[in-house]
Amino acid sequence: MAEPAVTDRPAISFRGATRRFGAPRRTGRSKPAVAAAVDGVDLDIAAGTITGVIGYSGAGKSTLVRLINGLERPDEGQVIVDGEDISTAGEHELRRVRREIGMVFQQFNLFSSRTVARNVEFPLRIAGVAKEERAARVTELLEFVGIADKATQYPRALSGGQKQRVGIARALATSPKILLADEATSALDPDTTSEILALLRRVNRELGTTIVVITHEMDVIREICDRVAVLDGGRLIEQGDVYDVFARPQSAITRRLVRGAVGDVPSDETLVRLRTRHEGRFVTVAIRETEIDADTGANTIDVADHFARAGVKASIVYGGIVELSQRPFGAFTVALQGSDEQIDTAVAGLRAVTDVIEHEKVGA
Numbered sequence: 001m002a003e004p005a006v007t008d009r010p011a012i013s014f015r016g017a018t019r020r021f022g023a024p025r026r027t028g029r030s031k032p033a034v035a036a037a038v039d040g041v042d043l044d045i046a047a048g049t050i051t052g053v054i055g056y057s058g059a060g061k062s063t064l065v066r067l068i069n070g071l072e073r074p075d076e077g078q079v080i081v082d083g084e085d086i087s088t089a090g091e092h093e094l095r096r097v098r099r100e101i102g103m104v105f106q107q108f109n110l111f112s113s114r115t116v117a118r119n120v121e122f123p124l125r126i127a128g129v130a131k132e133e134r135a136a137r138v139t140e141l142l143e144f145v146g147i148a149d150k151a152t153q154y155p156r157a158l159s160g161g162q163k164q165r166v167g168i169a170r171a172l173a174t175s176p177k178i179l180l181a182d183e184a185t186s187a188l189d190p191d192t193t194s195e196i197l198a199l200l201r202r203v204n205r206e207l208g209t210t211i212v213v214i215t216h217e218m219d220v221i222r223e224i225c226d227r228v229a230v231l232d233g234g235r236l237i238e239q240g241d242v243y244d245v246f247a248r249p250q251s252a253i254t255r256r257l258v259r260g261a262v263g264d265v266p267s268d269e270t271l272v273r274l275r276t277r278h279e280g281r282f283v284t285v286a287i288r289e290t291e292i293d294a295d296t297g298a299n300t301i302d303v304a305d306h307f308a309r310a311g312v313k314a315s316i317v318y319g320g321i322v323e324l325s326q327r328p329f330g331a332f333t334v335a336l337q338g339s340d341e342q343i344d345t346a347v348a349g350l351r352a353v354t355d356v357i358e359h360e361k362v363g364a
């Protein structure tokens, strides 16, 4: 399949983009007091990346997507897609931009009365591609997404994951530069979700497609995204590399989302329960790839060694480590037994290399 060109120019740029509902558009009058669904968003989405847009329900994610494909236009600011300013583009230019955008939906949106092959062929017909070429392209696409054997089946005979593979094949039919996946895995079970996310990553890696993933699940961001943008109340409250945002969330909302995805720091209720079963001082140690580790190639912190050298007995009571952007990420909580001085020494040593949360002292 042809690879769309990867350039330095952002595939998508939001410049102070605002969309209000019920507001008159660009009248030049003073702004009406209507809450904005998307509010002054500045965001660059680099070509060839997978960017996740995350936020709770009503945060403005769908409106953001609709601004990208021109179904909505900004009331203020600009949205530039593939070099075209959506805020001022005419119908002809909008059609050109939309040809460069594929969409994947939560509910798949397949034609139930058409076979898998016909579903995938549909955008090629609309684009006026000749019959033989269409047939060859459909075969190629179905093989790429791993359902070549389902070509003559109808959607009702497929599982959710297979339906989404058809949805992805259809979205890729005309080789768009950009793929928008709006809650594409929200209707799927965890295993199927992982398979579909792996397929999206392959689309990005092998075809060079810029992918924007809209989700309310931080797990989705963790599994495939390079970059993440956090929306709340229409505002972009945080953006950056996935690892950095997970490791140093700046806002309470992002911290909540991260905690949901990693589950590494015990809640207050969990701590109370843990204390009924374990004695000593509780600390939670963050496991991150530190700069020192990156230099040496080692990517873990020798936590056990810090406790052993200080003569502290450490029992792991809670936590989890996952891989994030191919780097270790997580935290674990230990119940520490030893003198206050020994424990303080061990904690100070660890603090020099990573983040440590000291939960309030008990039993010491």
Ligand SMILES: Nc1ncnc2c1ncn2[C@@H]1O[C@H](COP(=O)(O)OP(=O)(O)OP(=O)(O)O)[C@@H](O)[C@H]1O
Binding pocket: 021, 022, 036, 037, 055, 056, 057, 058, 059, 060, 061, 062, 063, 064, 216
């Ligand atoms: N066509 C519309 N008319 C009026 N208000 C709208 C319209 N579309 C969205 N809104 C409002 O804009 C805000 C953002 O909605 P949006 O659907 O973009 O959020 P979301 O993050 O996609 O939410 P969800 O995850 O529930 O789909 C909400 O308060 C919503 O009610």
